[in-house]
Amino acid sequence: MAFWRPRHPVNDSDLSAYVDGALEGAARARVDVHVDACAACREALAGLREVRRALGALPRARAPRSFALREADVRPAPRPAMTPPGRAPALLGGLAAAAFLAFGVLVGVDLTAGTSPTHQQTAGPLSFEAARGDATQGEQPPVADATTLAAAAPTSLGIAAATPEPDAGAAPKEDVFTGGDETAPSANGAEDGRSGLRVAEGALAGVALVAGASLLLVRRRRRA
Amino acid sequence: MDAPPDEAHLLERSRQGDLAAFNEIVAAYQDRLYNLCLRMLGSAQAAEDACQEAFLSAYRGIAAMRGSRLKSWLFRIAANACVDELRRRRRQPQVSLEAPVPGAEEERPLDVADAAAGPEQLALRGELWQALQAELLRLPDDQRLAVILCDVEELSYEEIAVSMSTSVGTVKSRISRGRARLRLALQGRPELFGDLVRLTERNPG
Numbered sequence: 001m002a003f004w005r006p007r008h009p010v011n012d013s014d015l016s017a018y019v020d021g022a023l024e025g026a027a028r029a030r031v032d033v034h035v036d037a038c039a040a041c042r043e044a045l046a047g048l049r050e051v052r053r054a055l056g057a058l059p060r061a062r063a064p065r066s067f068a069l070r071e072a073d074v075r076p077a078p079r080p081a082m083t084p085p086g087r088a089p090a091l092l093g094g095l096a097a098a099a100f101l102a103f104g105v106l107v108g109v110d111l112t113a114g115t116s117p118t119h120q121q122t123a124g125p126l127s128f129e130a131a132r133g134d135a136t137q138g139e140q141p142p143v144a145d146a147t148t149l150a151a152a153a154p155t156s157l158g159i160a161a162a163t164p165e166p167d168a169g170a171a172p173k174e175d176v177f178t179g180g181d182e183t184a185p186s187a188n189g190a191e192d193g194r195s196g197l198r199v200a201e202g203a204l205a206g207v208a209l210v211a212g213a214s215l216l217l218v219r220r221r222r223r224a
Numbered sequence: 225m226d227a228p229p230d231e232a233h234l235l236e237r238s239r240q241g242d243l244a245a246f247n248e249i250v251a252a253y254q255d256r257l258y259n260l261c262l263r264m265l266g267s268a269q270a271a272e273d274a275c276q277e278a279f280l281s282a283y284r285g286i287a288a289m290r291g292s293r294l295k296s297w298l299f300r301i302a303a304n305a306c307v308d309e310l311r312r313r314r315r316q317p318q319v320s321l322e323a324p325v326p327g328a329e330e331e332r333p334l335d336v337a338d339a340a341a342g343p344e345q346l347a348l349r350g351e352l353w354q355a356l357q358a359e360l361l362r363l364p365d366d367q368r369l370a371v372i373l374c375d376v377e378e379l380s381y382e383e384i385a386v387s388m389s390t391s392v393g394t395v396k397s398r399i400s401r402g403r404a405r406l407r408l409a410l411q412g413r414p415e416l417f418g419d420l421v422r423l424t425e426r427n428p429g
Contacts, residue, residue, distance in 0.1 A: 012400050012401075012404050013396055013397055013400040015400075016396065016399055016400035016403055016404075017396055017400070020374070020381070020399075022381060022396070047407040047411070048403050048404075048407060050407070051375075051403050051406045051407045051410070052375050052403065054352065054356055054410075055356065055371065055372075055375035055376050055406075056375055056376065056378070058263070058353055058356060058357070058376060059353060060255070060259055061255070061258060061259045061262050061271075062255050062258070062259075063254040063255050063258040063275070064258070064268065064272060065272075066250075066251070066254070067250050067254045067258075067275055067276055067279050068247040068250050068251065069243060069246065069247060069250065069279060069280065069283055071243065073280060074243065074280070074283055074284070175388065175389050175390040175394070176303070176304060176307050176388070176389060177307075177365065177366040177388075177390075
């Protein structure tokens with residue numbers, strides 16, 4: 001934990017940068033002058049240097065084995081773009097998208113006639129671009145827009161899903177620790193007994209779910 | 225560890241799908257990436273898995289990779305693989321991050337130091353390394369990563385910023401906070417550091 005000393009002209013971040021030789025000119029001079037006069041900061045500086053030196057002296061591990069890839073580990077050649085999906089995934093994707101859109105329309109009708117005047121649709125997955133290779137998303141492989149749409153639909157609309165995919169929409173360039181885009185949950189209108197509409201919504205959501213899941217399965221099988 | 229002299233050529237060949245060329249890049253960077261994963265995750269097995277995953281990702285993405293800052297790019301992939309593993313661990317509540325991680329003490333073939341060091345010094349040094357690794361694992365992930373990239377792998381602030389997909393200012397802040405925490409945590413054991421000066425004078429970094 002950093003401790004900020006209000007009367008001091010230099011703080012921990014300055015001292016840390018100073019240790020790295022990253023301060024120049026006036027900033028560095030300020031630290032030089034202050035450290036000369038301040039025992040506490042001198043001590044802090046010495047402590048930082050000690051930590052840095054200790055870390056640098058940690059024994060360096062060598063790789064326990066060769067991590068060279070075999071042909072069997074990889075596809076024949078790295079591709080600059082996603083492979084053309086083929087017909088089945090396109091159909092499934094289209095079905096999922098159409099079902100989702102129709103669902104959205106019904107929900108919109110539902111809500112504008114109902115209690116809550118505003119709702120937000122998810123924006124995140126729609127802006128997700130094909131993953132570059134430098135984004136390892138753990139268990140989620142790079143997916144096309146239609147799939148993230150379908151996969152995100154049950155989560156964003158509050159339907160019980162098996163596992164939410166919170167990271168599916170994060171763009172690779174986002175800071176891995178704070179980044180991730182805003183996926184605003186859409187608010188469902190309160191139950192007010194329009195059961196026919198509900199059934200239609202449920203059916204469309206189901207279709208979107210099934211189509212999305214099938215699309216994922218098809219893609220996974222193709223990657224095998 | 226330096227980049228291979230013909231790295232640009234290997235990179236170009238790799239982009240065209242030449243696996244042998246890519247494997248030369250692997251050979252050049254695997255020690256460093258493995259070391260990063262080991263320090264980040266505290267487990268030899270986890271480090272091995274993360275490292276394997278990182279190189280697979282790298283091969284798949286190398287054709288789309290822009291520019292020629294291969295080192296930072298590779299470190300970013302390895303860092304992401306570590307973060308993924310840390311997230312996976314958090315989703316399994318029975319795995320405690322505070323518990324001593326098997327393999328944390330287990331150092332793979334090391335560039336071990338000074339043959340002339342006596343047994344007492346070696347024991348003390350071993351204690352310091354263990355204490356340091358244990359405290360590293362207690363840091364928040366972002367601070368741990370920043371500190372390792374800076375003080376263990378000796379990347380520049382700019383390279384670290386690329387590897388963490390963030391700004392230099394954020395990098396500085398994370399390094400600063402991480403070091404301050406480590407210092408605070410180890411303050412109670414001055415005897416560990418007392419020997420360090422002598423040790424590091426004999427084996428510089």
